[in-house]
Amino acid sequence: MVIIGAGIIGAACARECALAGLRVAVVEADFVGGGATAAGMGHIVVMDDSEPQFALTRYSQQLWRELASELPADVEYMACGTIWVAADEQEMQEVRRKHDFYGARRVPTEILDPRALYEAEPHLRPGLVGALLVPEDLVIYAPCAARFLLRQAQARNCDLHMGTVKGIREDGVVLQDGSVLQAGTVVNAAGTWAKELTPGLEMRPRKGHLVITDRYPGFVRHQLVELGYLKSAHTLTAESFAFNVQPRITGQLLIGSSRQFGVEETSVDNHIIAGMLARACQYLPELSRMSAIRCWTGFRAATPDKLPVIGKCPGHEHLYLATGHEGLGITTSLGTARLLLDQLLNRAPAIPLEPYLPGRVMETAHA
Amino acid sequence: MPDLVQMTINGVVVRVPRGSTVAAAVLLAGSSNLRRSVSGELRGPLCGMGICFECRVAIDGRQHVRSCQLLCREGMEVTIGV
Amino acid sequence: MSERSEFDVLVVGGGPAGIAAACCAAEATPRVAIVDDNPALGGQIWRDEPAPSTSQSAIWYQRLARLPVQIIAGTRAFAQAGPHILVAESEDGVCELAFRKLILATGARERFLPFPGWTLPNVMGAGGLQALARSGLTMRGKKIVVAGTGPLLLAAAAHLRQSGAEICLIAEQASRRHLIVFSVRLVCHSSKLQDALALRRELAGVPYLTSCWPAAAQGKEKLESVMLRRGAKTWSVDCDYLACGFHLVPNTELAALLGCGVEQGRVRVDDLQQTTVPDVHCAGEPTGIGGLELSLVEGQIAGHAAAGAPDAARGLFAKRKGLRRFAAGMDRAFALRPQLRSLPQADTLVCRCEDVPLGRLREHSSWRAAKLLTRCGMGPCQGRVCAPAVEFLLGWNVESVRPPVFPVRVESLTTTVTGAPPTLS
Numbered sequence: 052m053v054i055i056g057a058g059i060i061g062a063a064c065a066r067e068c069a070l071a072g073l074r075v076a077v078v079e080a081d082f083v084g085g086g087a088t089a090a091g092m093g094h095i096v097v098m099d100d101s102e103p104q105f106a107l108t109r110y111s112q113q114l115w116r117e118l119a120s121e122l123p124a125d126v127e128y129m130a131c132g133t134i135w136v137a138a139d140e141q142e143m144q145e146v147r148r149k150h151d152f153y154g155a156r157r158v159p160t161e162i163l164d165p166r167a168l169y170e171a172e173p174h175l176r177p178g179l180v181g182a183l184l185v186p187e188d189l190v191i192y193a194p195c196a197a198r199f200l201l202r203q204a205q206a207r208n209c210d211l212h213m214g215t216v217k218g219i220r221e222d223g224v225v226l227q228d229g230s231v232l233q234a235g236t237v238v239n240a241a242g243t244w245a246k247e248l249t250p251g252l253e254m255r256p257r258k259g260h261l262v263i264t265d266r267y268p269g270f271v272r273h274q275l276v277e278l279g280y281l282k283s284a285h286t287l288t289a290e291s292f293a294f295n296v297q298p299r300i301t302g303q304l305l306i307g308s309s310r311q312f313g314v315e316e317t318s319v320d321n322h323i324i325a326g327m328l329a330r331a332c333q334y335l336p337e338l339s340r341m342s343a344i345r346c347w348t349g350f351r352a353a354t355p356d357k358l359p360v361i362g363k364c365p366g367h368e369h370l371y372l373a374t375g376h377e378g379l380g381i382t383t384s385l386g387t388a389r390l391l392l393d394q395l396l397n398r399a400p401a402i403p404l405e406p407y408l409p410g411r412v413m414e415t416a417h418a
Numbered sequence: 419m420p421d422l423v424q425m426t427i428n429g430v431v432v433r434v435p436r437g438s439t440v441a442a443a444v445l446l447a448g449s450s451n452l453r454r455s456v457s458g459e460l461r462g463p464l465c466g467m468g469i470c471f472e473c474r475v476a477i478d479g480r481q482h483v484r485s486c487q488l489l490c491r492e493g494m495e496v497t498i499g500v
Numbered sequence: 501m502s503e504r505s506e507f508d509v510l511v512v513g514g515g516p517a518g519i520a521a522a523c524c525a526a527e528a529t530p531r532v533a534i535v536d537d538n539p540a541l542g543g544q545i546w547r548d549e550p551a552p553s554t555s556q557s558a559i560w561y562q563r564l565a566r567l568p569v570q571i572i573a574g575t576r577a578f579a580q581a582g583p584h585i586l587v588a589e590s591e592d593g594v595c596e597l598a599f600r601k602l603i604l605a606t607g608a609r610e611r612f613l614p615f616p617g618w619t620l621p622n623v624m625g626a627g628g629l630q631a632l633a634r635s636g637l638t639m640r641g642k643k644i645v646v647a648g649t650g651p652l653l654l655a656a657a658a659h660l661r662q663s664g665a666e667i668c669l670i671a672e673q674a675s676r677r678h679l680i681v682f683s684v685r686l687v688c689h690s691s692k693l694q695d696a697l698a699l700r701r702e703l704a705g706v707p708y709l710t711s712c713w714p715a716a717a718q719g720k721e722k723l724e725s726v727m728l729r730r731g732a733k734t735w736s737v738d739c740d741y742l743a744c745g746f747h748l749v750p751n752t753e754l755a756a757l758l759g760c761g762v763e764q765g766r767v768r769v770d771d772l773q774q775t776t777v778p779d780v781h782c783a784g785e786p787t788g789i790g791g792l793e794l795s796l797v798e799g800q801i802a803g804h805a806a807a808g809a810p811d812a813a814r815g816l817f818a819k820r821k822g823l824r825r826f827a828a829g830m831d832r833a834f835a836l837r838p839q840l841r842s843l844p845q846a847d848t849l850v851c852r853c854e855d856v857p858l859g860r861l862r863e864h865s866s867w868r869a870a871k872l873l874t875r876c877g878m879g880p881c882q883g884r885v886c887a888p889a890v891e892f893l894l895g896w897n898v899e900s901v902r903p904p905v906f907p908v909r910v911e912s913l914t915t916t917v918t919g920a921p922p923t924l925s
Contacts, residue, residue: 082869089872125873194872265482265880265907266456301456306910319903321581321913329914339911342482344880346903346913438636445637450621450722457855460721462621464852464885466631467544468537469609471880471907472852482880482907486631489539 052236052395053078053224055216055248058088059193059384060373061240062200067388069204071396076232077201078224080215084197087242087380090349092261092297092305093196094274095189095382096133099152103358103406108379109158110402111386115189118385125195127300133188134163134172134273136294136334137181142278146183153185160185174270176336190274190297193381200384216241219248219370236395238371239364243352245374249364251414254375256350258311260323265342268302277334292327294334304341306331310378312353319346353377354412361390361407371395372409425494440485441466441473444498452485452498460499503595507531507570509806510586510599512577512754515543516792517784517799518605519560524803524812525603526567534569535588535597537576537906543607544627545792547634560796572597578904578912580758584779587912594912601779601806604755604767605799608785610652610745611888613836614850614858615843617717618744626656626745633663640664643739645726647671647714649834650747651791658702660743667703668737671712671728673746674834679710682833689826691793713840717742747834749888750786756901765891765899772805772813773798781806790827797823841893850893851886853879858893867896880907 052068054061057079069075079085095115098108122128137143146162153160163171163182171184205211215227223233239245243256277294292309299305309323324346332339352375354360360375371394373387390407393400422433427447434443441463444452451460452473463473468487476497477483485496509525511518514536526532534541541564546557575590577597586597610625617623624632626646633639642665646657649672657667672679686693712730717723725738752762760775760782761768767782769775775782783802784795797820804813844850846859854875864870867877867890876890877883877898882905887898904913 082864082866082873085869085872198873262910262913264910267481321579321587321903324903325914328910332910332914339909339914340480341910342880342907343904343910343913344882344907345878435636439632442632442636445632452621455619455852455855459619459855460621461619461852462722463624463632464612464628465610465625466628466635467609469881470612470628470852470885474880486635487537487539 052076052238053232053234054238054240055219055224056086056239056241056244057083057197057201057211058086058240058242059084059197059200059381060242060376060387061238062197062204063384063388064238064240064373064391065204065209066200067392068395069207069209071392073208073395075204075209076212076234077204077209078212078214078216078226078232080213083201083211084194087349087351088197089194090259090261090347091193091351091378091381092295092307093191093193093381094133094297095191096274096379097153097158097185097188098379099149100357103403104379105156106402107359107383107386107407109156110389111383112187112189114385114389115191116187122191122196123199125192126199127190127192127195129190129298129300131188131190131298132184132186132273134168134275135183135185136168136175136179136275136277137183138179138277138279140180143180145278146181149183158185159187172272172275174335174337175275176334184273188274190299191381192299196381216248221369236369236371238373238391240373242374242380243350245352245372249370249372252360252372252375252409253412253414254352254354254360255312256315257353257377258309258314258348258350259307259378260309260319260327260346260348262306262324262328262343262346263299264304264306265344266302267304267341270337271296271298271304271335274298275334290323292323292330294330296331296335296338304338306338317348319348351377351380356411359383359387359407360409360412361387362394362404362409365410365413375412423490423492425490425492425496427496428498434490436490438490440475440477440488440490440494440496443490444475444485444496449498454499503593504585504598505533505595506598507533507600509601509603509803510535510597511603511605512536512586513543513605513607513784514538514541514571514573515605515607515784515795516545516560517607517795517802518543518603519564520796520799521603521605521781521783521803521806522569523560523563523567524800525807526569528804528807528809530568532567532569533572533597535572535575535577537574539574541571541573544631547631576906576908577754578906578908580903589908589912594915601781603799603802603806604760604775604780604782604786605784605795605802606751606754606786608748608750608789609884611747611749612744612885613746613840613843613889613892614848615714615716616845616848617719617723619849619852620717620719620723621721622719622723622740623717623742623744626653626743628745629741629743630656630659633660638664642666642741643668644741644743645669645671645714645728645737645739646743647712647726647728648745648747649673649836650745651830651834652745652748654699654703656743656745657706658699661702661706667706668739669707669709670703671714672708672710673713673837673840674710675837676710678833678835682829685826685829689822692826713843714742714744715843746836746840748785748789750789752786753901753905755780755782755786756899757903757905762899771817772810773802774805788824788827789831790823791830794820794823794827836892844893850889851876851879853881856886861890861894867898868900870896882907
């Protein structure tokens, strides 16, 4: 089989398939983990927007936890947990709802009263009403994780080809230089570029901005996310930002997050950075005096229903898709790879795979 | 009699000529290092002009300040080696 | 919301090129300002000269003092807020600087090359140690080895000696043959020849070794000695400081951020010093290392051009042409010899912010891959020290720039709002 793209999704699929004994070739145009994988936060988070989203994020998170002991130091695995911060009573209701939702699905969570919240995160602004701690959420450094996954594949039965795929055929893929990589199965895991190779895929790039600071070890201990996040970032409006701060193992703080549709330029937009950081400083006032080193942008591959596309492409016996992971690709990479292999081998999946099948987001399928 | 500024470096009182940068003051006070690198090496100033960030120290509680770009002020509290 | 000032001509950088540009602009147009991150004007070369000592700097300072040029010191331009607006940070806050014409005179920095022990305290840039000596560090009785390449080694050595230091020796990596060709050119530039002869007098008795370079810096917690290499011979010299620089690197980051074309590490300019971006001029070292005289001439041309007096600028073209030819000769004379690529060992740190050794960089094939997978160049200096070294050692294209061009306080990025404020969700 040929896998197009060595981002975290392609790398995870390559590992899963190579470990199962398949012969794998991965084609990468730039370098391993250099696209959206490198631009994101690396937050391994359980989400509850929908049952399928929950199922895949939780399943994948468990797979990451199982892999933890094998990960090299540069993957910067940190079991810091997430704290969903509630600023008012309405958000506190959301804390209780999430607590019940996760509890019913056996994900441990803990409701923090203000005292417990400030004990956990003393630098948060006064006046917050509480929070939900999700202790099993994690943080990793995704480019090195992608490299690790691919190396595991390479140690078994996988070759990495540097090159750009020009087209997908019945018998494999054609590269930019005209050469053909023959394969019985092709997996399009090219992220936001997947559409170029598989027309008809309903997917839009959603731009994000991030800022990283110098090192302030211990200032923040958990990934901190506002519950307003649910109201803003997860809607499909043109532009939104939310308080989302992540501690890195280096002591640096990674500050997000923003989402924009309909923007193609990769350049940093001051107005988005300003809004995003102003929001972050509202929650962590001391952040304002800290030194910001770098700002950057990235593009998430977003589907209309915010679920990834995993499985056989309608009308193509040999072509599979593994893309459309939006902002959750790092989290769901391992689960995606497992579900892909389940389909290739006709195995029973651990979670229902129907919600992720490509048919729902293929224009040809609707026609 | 030169015009002196009094300040502290890691709690020790030092007096340096007015107009000295904090980096020069630390070196004058007898320490050749200003900080520890991320792998624990001792480091001193390199470029002297605000480019290299090797001379970062904490000043009055604010971390990561380039000491080669800042003039000593009366009562300033400098923390090095952090 | 940040405070905004508006200028006809805004000059970024208060060294010789910036001062010359501001003077020429201010003689023709009213609202001119210089913004500079240092506490005072002068750049590195005229840094902290209380009563400007050299006649040349005195003349320029006096000319500037007679003009209504606004000096915004201790303030660093770090991003663009919109068309014709820069954002700058100072200790007190952040301001927006709007301009009709912009002149970038952002100068140069020393090039550092890694060798074993180069991260030890008291191994410094040649200009770096000189700057520290000018900002209060006493040099009396200190033993100093000066090493690297370029004309600034001699200037730094002379200054440090005047400050009371003992210069053990000057090690210049360029060969004697290259330098002889260069010194023939010097004869054609009488003022430069005068300077060179004066330096030689000031350094009388100091050994000056060509084809010689530092192979290692040695010491426990700080520098104790320098191992030098010349041909097959190596030997150790005890010293207090190693002042070491391998010529200069143009500061092109702000120009690149504004979208100006940068080629081979230099900002591209036309005859009137205009960059590829309309209304943005560039003068001095960012357009190619050329030294003080060329910086002054380019600054004047840019100043005249920005103030709408191209004819005055044209009168200086011939002088600039001669100086550029001289600069090209200097580039050839002090070109880095390939042997310097083998100075660092696999475990020698290249990135001093993130402590990344050369061996880890060699696993990668591009600057971007190395940055993302090793953290090289991802620290607060944003690759200003390691990128030029990596470019020389590994031949990678290291050009990449993102706002802010310098680390700034988070609050400074929250106030860079022009137009409608963002709507908080």
